[in-house]
Amino acid sequence: MLGELVAGSVGGLVLIQDSAACEGHSLLKTFVAASARRGESVHVFGFEIPEEEFQAGLDPHVTAQLLYQDGFIDPLRWTGQAGGFGVEEFSGRGVAGCLTRGSAGPGTIVLDSLSWILLHQPLPAVCQTLEQIPRVAADAGWHVTRIVALLHGDLHPSGLLEMLRSLAQAVVVVRPAPEAVGSTGDAPRQASLLLHKGKRKVLKKEEYFTILAGFTLKTLGEPARGALPDEDAEPCSVADPAANLTFNLRLSDAERQAREGVPLPFHFSAQKKSSLLQMPAGMGKIYYEPDAADDPDEEDPDDDLDV
Amino acid sequence: MAALATGGATPSDGATSFQRKAPASSRLAAIAGTRPSVRHGQLLISSGLPSLDCVLGGGLAVGTLLLIEEDKYGIYSNLLLKYFLAEGVVCGHNLFVASAKEDPADILKELPSPLFDEVHKHQLDEEETTIKSKWESQEPMKIAWRYQNLPKMEVSPAASARFGHYYDVSKTVSQELFQSIKWHRFFLPEEISLQPNIKTCNMICSYTRLLQAIQRIIYHEGFDGSFPQKKQKNILRIGIQSLGSVLWGDDICGTDNPEDIHSLTKFLYVLRGLLRMSLSACIITVPAHLIQNKAIIERVTNLSDTVVGLESFIGSERETNPLYKDYHGLIHVHQIPRLNSLICDVSGTKDLAFRLKRKLFTIERLHLPPDLSDTVSRSSKQDLAESTKLLSSECGAMAIGKKHLDF
Numbered sequence: 001m002l003g004e005l006v007a008g009s010v011g012g013l014v015l016i017q018d019s020a021a022c023e024g025h026s027l028l029k030t031f032v033a034a035s036a037r038r039g040e041s042v043h044v045f046g047f048e049i050p051e052e053e054f055q056a057g058l059d060p061h062v063t064a065q066l067l068y069q070d071g072f073i074d075p076l077r078w079t080g081q082a083g084g085f086g087v088e089e090f091s092g093r094g095v096a097g098c099l100t101r102g103s104a105g106p107g108t109i110v111l112d113s114l115s116w117i118l119l120h121q122p123l124p125a126v127c128q129t130l131e132q133i134p135r136v137a138a139d140a141g142w143h144v145t146r147i148v149a150l151l152h153g154d155l156h157p158s159g160l161l162e163m164l165r166s167l168a169q170a171v172v173v174v175r176p177a178p179e180a181v182g183s184t185g186d187a188p189r190q191a192s193l194l195l196h197k198g199k200r201k202v203l204k205k206e207e208y209f210t211i212l213a214g215f216t217l218k219t220l221g222e223p224a225r226g227a228l229p230d231e232d233a234e235p236c237s238v239a240d241p242a243a244n245l246t247f248n249l250r251l252s253d254a255e256r257q258a259r260e261g262v263p264l265p266f267h268f269s270a271q272k273k274s275s276l277l278q279m280p281a282g283m284g285k286i287y288y289e290p291d292a293a294d295d296p297d298e299e300d301p302d303d304d305l306d307v
Numbered sequence: 308m309a310a311l312a313t314g315g316a317t318p319s320d321g322a323t324s325f326q327r328k329a330p331a332s333s334r335l336a337a338i339a340g341t342r343p344s345v346r347h348g349q350l351l352i353s354s355g356l357p358s359l360d361c362v363l364g365g366g367l368a369v370g371t372l373l374l375i376e377e378d379k380y381g382i383y384s385n386l387l388l389k390y391f392l393a394e395g396v397v398c399g400h401n402l403f404v405a406s407a408k409e410d411p412a413d414i415l416k417e418l419p420s421p422l423f424d425e426v427h428k429h430q431l432d433e434e435e436t437t438i439k440s441k442w443e444s445q446e447p448m449k450i451a452w453r454y455q456n457l458p459k460m461e462v463s464p465a466a467s468a469r470f471g472h473y474y475d476v477s478k479t480v481s482q483e484l485f486q487s488i489k490w491h492r493f494f495l496p497e498e499i500s501l502q503p504n505i506k507t508c509n510m511i512c513s514y515t516r517l518l519q520a521i522q523r524i525i526y527h528e529g530f531d532g533s534f535p536q537k538k539q540k541n542i543l544r545i546g547i548q549s550l551g552s553v554l555w556g557d558d559i560c561g562t563d564n565p566e567d568i569h570s571l572t573k574f575l576y577v578l579r580g581l582l583r584m585s586l587s588a589c590i591i592t593v594p595a596h597l598i599q600n601k602a603i604i605e606r607v608t609n610l611s612d613t614v615v616g617l618e619s620f621i622g623s624e625r626e627t628n629p630l631y632k633d634y635h636g637l638i639h640v641h642q643i644p645r646l647n648s649l650i651c652d653v654s655g656t657k658d659l660a661f662r663l664k665r666k667l668f669t670i671e672r673l674h675l676p677p678d679l680s681d682t683v684s685r686s687s688k689q690d691l692a693e694s695t696k697l698l699s700s701e702c703g704a705m706a707i708g709k710k711h712l713d714f
Contacts, residue, residue, distance in 0.1 A: 122558065123553060123558055123561055123562070124553050124554075124555075124556045124557065124558050125556075127553040127554055128496070128553075128554060128556065131407075131408065131496070131554055132496055135496065157561070157562070157563075159560070159561045159562065159563070159597070159599040160561040160562065162561075162596075162597055163552075163553055163560045163561040163597050164561075166379075166380070166381070166552075166594065166597060167553075167554075194622075196380065199382065199385070199417070200382055200386075200663075202380050202382070202621050202622065204622055
């Protein structure tokens with residue numbers, strides 16, 4: 001499923017959440033490379049690493065299609081020079097203004113990283129911007145299909161992470177895979193995927209993956225169901241209280257048959273049951289047939305009200 | 308109208324069997340899609356989901372606020388919002404839709420299409436016959452014979468006294484129905500781009516704007532009683548999506564100590580004032596699971612009239628639990644208003660679950676599935692016991708952690 005995600009099956013906000021234990025930059029670059037190979041224009045808003053470092057390892061024809069907005073050199077506009085991208089400009093309009101450099105076809109916006117932006121702008125403003133970008137861009141005539149954002153999960157409180165995840169269309173959480181997975185030295189990682197499908201479906205999945213040279217993705221299958229840490233395994237060591245009993249708790253088949261053969265003292269035949277459930281015949285019954293003089297109006301039995 | 312009003316008091320509700328003849332020309336009942344409550348005389352409208360109406364004591368009183376705590380992915384809360392709006396479309400009420408995320412026009416486009424009675428009855432019958440045939444194919448269930456003359460329990464609490472409509476979620480409402488009604492939109496990004504920032508009454512500007520928009524409509528369209536409506540009286544249904552989420556510019560989600568801790572409560576306070584003096588009812592969905600500060604949720608609950616929480620099973624371990632296999636989530640009724648009385652209409656059971664079938668969304672009583680086989684493995688029985696314990700919080704005092712000696 002991660003493969004489909006990289007291949008562009010999902011539009012909207014795609015969040016890649018990594019941590020110090022497992023970096024997500026290479027996965028982000030995989031998304032970039034895949035988008036560029038599809039011929040989309042890719043706008044990278046980089047704040048964390050310089051342009052050369054971001055482009056390292058990518059194919060030359062991929063880098064040719066990258067439109068890098070450099071927020072690394074002077075993010076806070078201290079030098080006063082033009083060019084580059086200040087963090088202040090990260091708003092719906094500001095981002096849409098940068099799109100003019102690209103072609104009019106479908107475009108991908110890459111944020112490297114969202115964590116850095118969140119450190120410099122208030123949370124509501126950032127989230128509103130994320131929602132606005134496709135809309136403002138559409139008004140200006142640009143088509144933004146997806147926003148891929150890298151988020152360092154261990155830098156933010158869990159409440160904030162939950163909130164960002166609720167905004168995203170797809171969330172990929174990367175973490176190191178257990179050692180048994182994967183073959184020689186391709187650094188397998190585990191991805192927990194959360195995907196909103198349509199308006200009424202949510203998919204969750206775990207997958208192992210690794211990233212090959214040139215930033216192509218290779219999935220290594222899913223973790224087995226039983227591989228999850230089994231909590232029930234522990235109490236087995238506790239002594240079984242049913243072990244040394246002086247009586248029999250379990251029945252053999254023969255014993256069970258014998259037990260079922262015994263008629264229970266309160267077991268009735270169908271006949272007796274129905275006779276008990278029906279009214280006894282000896283009891284009186286009231287039959288009532290209304291006659292002509294009967295007054296059908298209950299509320300006014302003597303007809304003295306003017307209704 | 309008389310039939311509607313008297314239909315409310317059925318013996319199963321626990322009320323008496325006396326039936327009061329409703330006056331034929333009730334002044335209040337003149338508005339389409341409303342009926343006076345049998346218990347407290349307030350004018351009620353349907354929430355669009357007959358089973359929810361029943362849980363809430365007959366319906367939503369005009370002038371009150373229904374708060375829905377969203378489920379984790381906002382799927383079912385959005386559905387309830389749409390039901391509420393769709394009921395307004397069918398009854399010809401005016402609508403006001405506010406959102407910060409989706410365009411209100413898109414929300415309205417996705418309203419479920421109404422199932423009119425004949426069609427629905429036909430479907431119900433079909434369902435019933437399939438169930439019956441299923442029953443007949445199996446051998447009759449052995450139950451203690453004394454119980455076999457007891458009346459059958461109704462699964463869905465609706466049926467008896469309904470005045471709402473049923474909707475088919477797989478289809479969207481037709482455009483003809485839609486054209487006859489009047490609706491107003493409030494889409495936050497649009498409003499912000501129209502005017503510069505204003506901040507008044509220490510409230511976040513998006514809330515101020517929303518209040519102003521609602522107030523404008525209530526005054527200008529004559530929903531307040533002080534300025535009598537010239538034409539036929541009508542109800543304004545207000546639906547607000549994901550209020551308090553970060554897209555409204557509020558930071559109560561995500562942080563423990565938000566800057567504007569009172570913004571949402573102030574908004575609700577003013578909104579309630581507006582609702583009380585007008586012919587309107589409001590439904591608000593709030594992402595309560597994202598609000599970190601529980602004091603805010605308490606305040607918000609106190610400021611709304613009816614509070615219903617949704618808890619979907621998607622992604623939780625309950626999804627695979629055999630106890631919940633028929634349901635898609637639980638519904639918790641947190642608060643029901645006390646209108647004209649000291650007590651509220653509490654429904655008989657607290658364990659309610661909802662399920663979304665292919666077409667219908669229903670709220671039902673949560674039933675434990677029968678434990679049919681003799682050889683249920685020990686572990687699964689343990690699970691069931693644990694989850695039933697979780698289910699009824701009254702049993703919370705029972706010791707947990709008994710692994711083998713659970714008999």
